[in-house]
Amino acid sequence: MTQNILLLPGDGIGPEIMAQAVRVLNKLKTDGLDIQWDTALIGGCAVDETGNPFPEETLKKCRAADAVLLAAVGGPQYDSLPREQRPERGLLAIRKEMQVFSNLRPAVVYPELVEASTLKPEVIAGLDIIIVRELVGDIYFGEPRGIEQRVTENGEERVGFNTMIYNETEIRRIAHSAFKTAQKRNKKLCSVDKMNVLEATQLWRDVMIEVSAEYPDVELTHMLVDNAAMQLVRNPKQFDVMVTGNMFGDILSDAASMLTGSIGMLPSASLDANGKGLYEPIHGSAPDIAGKNLANPLAMILSVAMMLRHSLNQTEAADRVDNAVKAVLAKGYRTGDIMTEGGIKVGTVEMGGAVLAEM
Numbered sequence: 001m002t003q004n005i006l007l008l009p010g011d012g013i014g015p016e017i018m019a020q021a022v023r024v025l026n027k028l029k030t031d032g033l034d035i036q037w038d039t040a041l042i043g044g045c046a047v048d049e050t051g052n053p054f055p056e057e058t059l060k061k062c063r064a065a066d067a068v069l070l071a072a073v074g075g076p077q078y079d080s081l082p083r084e085q086r087p088e089r090g091l092l093a094i095r096k097e098m099q100v101f102s103n104l105r106p107a108v109v110y111p112e113l114v115e116a117s118t119l120k121p122e123v124i125a126g127l128d129i130i131i132v133r134e135l136v137g138d139i140y141f142g143e144p145r146g147i148e149q150r151v152t153e154n155g156e157e158r159v160g161f162n163t164m165i166y167n168e169t170e171i172r173r174i175a176h177s178a179f180k181t182a183q184k185r186n187k188k189l190c191s192v193d194k195m196n197v198l199e200a201t202q203l204w205r206d207v208m209i210e211v212s213a214e215y216p217d218v219e220l221t222h223m224l225v226d227n228a229a230m231q232l233v234r235n236p237k238q239f240d241v242m243v244t245g246n247m248f249g250d251i252l253s254d255a256a257s258m259l260t261g262s263i264g265m266l267p268s269a270s271l272d273a274n275g276k277g278l279y280e281p282i283h284g285s286a287p288d289i290a291g292k293n294l295a296n297p298l299a300m301i302l303s304v305a306m307m308l309r310h311s312l313n314q315t316e317a318a319d320r321v322d323n324a325v326k327a328v329l330a331k332g333y334r335t336g337d338i339m340t341e342g343g344i345k346v347g348t349v350e351m352g353g354a355v356l357a358e359m
């Protein structure tokens, strides 16, 4: 049966990198993979057209799709809009709507890119870790939130507030997802929290420990998030699978991306309870390089591979895409963000073409 993919190019470099993903999908389809796709608006482009960062039509198409591939949203031109109209609200809305609570963010150092990292080779060579980030709860969604006039100890002034909140069910389901991920790998799970000061994350730790009883083969450790940020840079190979909340996972995964050479290298899969998924590179819309053929499309293309593997059950096609990326790196093709000595400097389109040639 034909599998339906919804493409959401979004803003900034989004359409540029999505165009390279579409070339990959076209190649797979031409070679016999039974897929088709449709496109819809999300983020700033959706606000421009409809006033809504996650329009009803996109929601409908999203529900009808077997998997959703999203590039990136946002840009400085939208920063002064009311919060409900900001592109990032569209992103939060689609994640919540799809209930894709388990966000897998693998950080893998390709041998050819060891020197592209700012860290010493011995610290990062061979690194292969995965951050499991809870994606539909925490302070990004917690209510109440807002900016309002209040009386404080300083008199009347504006107060900004958000709510960090997790219930036990939310923690338990991400815990199971993380333990299962660890079981398929090296059976080591590090849960990252801030239980020394935040009650929401004390509950996080308590529930992680409770769930660990069901996974006696997995070694569970705990780390406070400030230390975890430092340890990721000091000695990242001590980790295998890390599990953490929405905000800490957002921050730690950007940091982890630089171990691999660039944020342009990290794909992600966000899965619901049934394996339906939303696939996106971890980076944003990179307005500073948008429209210049400078963006690295590999995180986007690797997200296609994750989609083929996790939601479409097309392991062979996923391997084909992953191997093509490995091959272009081995041949020395480099966008500016991953330049190494002797590398062949290419732009977004040429990198997409190199992947296609390898396929």
Ligand SMILES: NC(=O)C1=CN([C@@H]2O[C@H](COP(=O)(O)OP(=O)(O)OC[C@H]3O[C@@H](n4cnc5c(N)ncnc54)[C@H](O)[C@@H]3O)[C@@H](O)[C@H]2O)C=CC1
Pocket: 013, 071, 072, 073, 074, 075, 076, 088, 091, 263, 264, 280, 281, 282, 283, 284, 285, 286, 287, 288, 289, 294, 295, 296, 297, 299, 337
């Ligand atoms: N998933 C999403 O759609 C996300 C959206 N955003 C939004 O994106 C906009 C820009 O946010 P920033 O904080 O600048 O983060 P960003 O991730 O867009 O960019 C950070 C830095 O990394 C570079 N970069 C990012 N992706 C790259 C790629 N594929 N190749 C080469 N270099 C790349 C950018 O040029 C920039 O210097 C904001 O509006 C933000 O809200 C931010 C993060 C995630």
Ligand SMILES: CC(C)CC(=O)C(=O)O
Pocket: 088, 091, 092, 140, 250, 282, 283
């Ligand atoms: C709107 C943000 C929560 C997006 C982001 O930075 C991310 O998911 O990595």
Ligand SMILES: [Mg+2]
Pocket: 250, 251, 254, 282
């Ligand atoms: Mg982020």
